[in-house]
Amino acid sequence: MTSPRAPGAARREGRPGIALTVIAACQLMVVLDATIVNIALPHIQKALSFSTTDLSWVLSAYTLTFGGLLLLGGRAGDILGRRRVFMFGILLFTFASLVGGFAQEPWQLLAARALQGVGGAIASPTSLALITTTFPEGPERNRAFGVFAAVSAGGGAIGMLAGGLLTEWLNWRWVLFVNVPIGLLIVVLAPIFISESKRHPGRFDIAGAVASTGGMASLVYGFIRASEEGWRDPLTLGSFGAALVLLALFALIESRAKEPITPLRMFADRNRSGSYVIMLSLAAAMFGMFFFIVLFVQNVLGYSPIESGLAFLPVTVAIVTGAGISQRLLPALGPKPFMVVGSAITAAGMTWLTFIDPGSSYLSGVLGPMLLFGFGMGLNFVTLTLTAVSGVEQHEAGAASGLLNATQQVGGSLGLSILVTVFGTASRNEAEKQLPAFMAKATPEQKAEFTRSHELPASWGHQVLAQGISTAFIAAAGLVLLALLTASVVVRVRKSDLEALSGTASTGGPAA
Incomplete structure (x- = not known):
């Protein structure tokens, strides 16, 4: 006779592989939604009559609410139960995706994107915290973190590919509709294979x-x-x-x-604080790299949506490769070598991208630096994930994971905003520099079109765009150098850290 299940226990316990798949699917859906609409933006603009300025909010409405509410989402999981909050966040995200896909007016899409961000902020930190309660500390949990980190790191590039496929084969609305069946499946499977966590009484x-x-x-x-x-x-x-x-x-x-909501004592550990700074800086550069390379390959190289998406596939391979190497060698070498080497490789890739110009081809000016960038990011993501959440008390796991995710998302949002500002200034300066030569050589028809649109023709505009992107990448390289400096100077590795990472030490935070 079988014993009755404990309240909140999974209906089919002992299936860690399926539980991890459900958790990782949630994280993938939430992360890729920050980029999946990028390639569809021209189609969205035409369909809903967005102005160019308002179109930027299709991205920002999501990242602002997602990054801004991650800390609250992590806390909610601690107090109310992580599986319960996880499922609510997925349902909200799925509903918002459905509404956004049917949007007929700009404000409807922006409201749906903001609501998606709320759902993602609730589900994402809870999904990471569920790993700490589903898998015992040691090699099994480390492997789960490795999968989670690889999904988090590669989600942006996968979003680019998915966005290109869906936009070209179906239409832009499917970059939102695709979340609906995935979200519903996650909600169905979660109570079957994931147990509810212990609720910790408290106040919001x-x-x-x-x-x-x-x-x-x-x-x-x-x-x-x-x-x-x-x-x-x-x-x-x-x-x-x-x-x-x-x-x-x-x-x-x-x-x-x-x-x-965020215990400030978490920042007392220099390794954990350093990992937050590194994550923020690298995410800032990564979001900018994705955004501007999309502009370059579509507007300068003339790629179609699907070609643009495929152009990012090697980045995903590089990230996963780097993540796999760090996951295998991290217990033996410790986190610092991977943080330093990973940041240095990422900086090299970003510096290479600063040389981009209208004559750059995909093979000569884009693929090589993106592979370096992606491999360096892969080395870092697993390391940062383990360092930031290892040793945190169970009742603060949601807050810790929420803070880790917040640094990534807010770093991406802030970084993209900063780099867009640099891009805009450099582009305007380059346009002013090109304008006299254009006016001297332009036909009357070209002059009339410029007066109407205030945009230079493509042959001149490519130089303006490339100069703006190149200058933005200089700023992005500076952000990666900040990550490298932090990894080299701030992060310190002790024997206790190596033992915790290899699963031979008892739970407890790394030494300050």
Whole structure:
């Protein structure tokens, strides 16, 4: 006679492979949705009559709510039960995807994208925390983290490929509709193969959640606004001022709260704090690389959506390869070598990309640096994931994983906003430089078209675009160098860290 199942236990326990597949599928869906619409943007603009400025919010509406609410999502899983919160986040994400796919007006799509971000912010940190409760600490959990990290790192590139396939073979709406069957399947399988976590009584840190969300949203909006209206625009300055006040208030609230959404003591460990800085910097460069290479291959090289998506497939291979190598060798070598070498390789790839120009082909100017960039990122992602969450107490696992994910998402949002600002300034300067030569050689028809559209013809515009992208990549290289400096100077490895990573030590945080 079989014993009754404990409340909240999976209906089919002992299937860790399937449980990991469900968790990883959630993370893949959430991560790739940050990039899957990139290649479809021209089609969305035409279908819903977006202006070029408003079109940028199709990306920003998602990243702002996703990055801004990740900390609250992690805390919710701790208090209410991780599987329960995980399933709610997936259902909300799936519903928003369905609504967005049927959008007939710009505001409808933007509202759906923002709601997708809310659902993703609830589900994503909880999915990582579920690994800590589903797999015992040691080699089994390390392998699960490796799979999770590889999915997180490769999700952006996979989104590019999926977006190209869906846009060209079906239409742009399917970059949203594709989430519906996947989300429903995850919700069905979760209670079958994943057990509910123990609920930890507590209260929601609403004041901290509002301050952190508002602060990060204001900061990202300030950079986006600056790229459009300039640094002296009153709303730009007001956004930065609001971000400064709100983020300072957030730190004050967290230092005094009895149950903070982000326990500040997590930052006392220099290895963990260093991993957060490295993650933020690398994600900033990665989001920018994806965004600008899409512009280059479509607008300069003339690639179709599916060709653009396929152009990013080697990046995924490079990331997975790097992640696999680090996963196998990490217990023996420790995290620091992979952080330093991975960041150095990523910096080399990004520096190579700064030489891009209108004469660059995919093979000569894009593929090589992207492979270097992706391999370096793969070496880093597994290492950063393990270092950031290892040794965290069970009742704070959701907050720790939420903070890790927040640094990646907010780093990507902030980085893209900063790089777009650099791109916009460099592009305008290059256009002003090219304008006299264009006007001297242009036909009356070309001059009339320029007066109407304020855009240079493609033969001249390619130089403007390439110069803007090249300059943006210089700034991105600076961000990666910050990650390399942090890995070299801040992160320290001790014997206890190596033991924890190899599963031979008992649970407990790495030494400060």
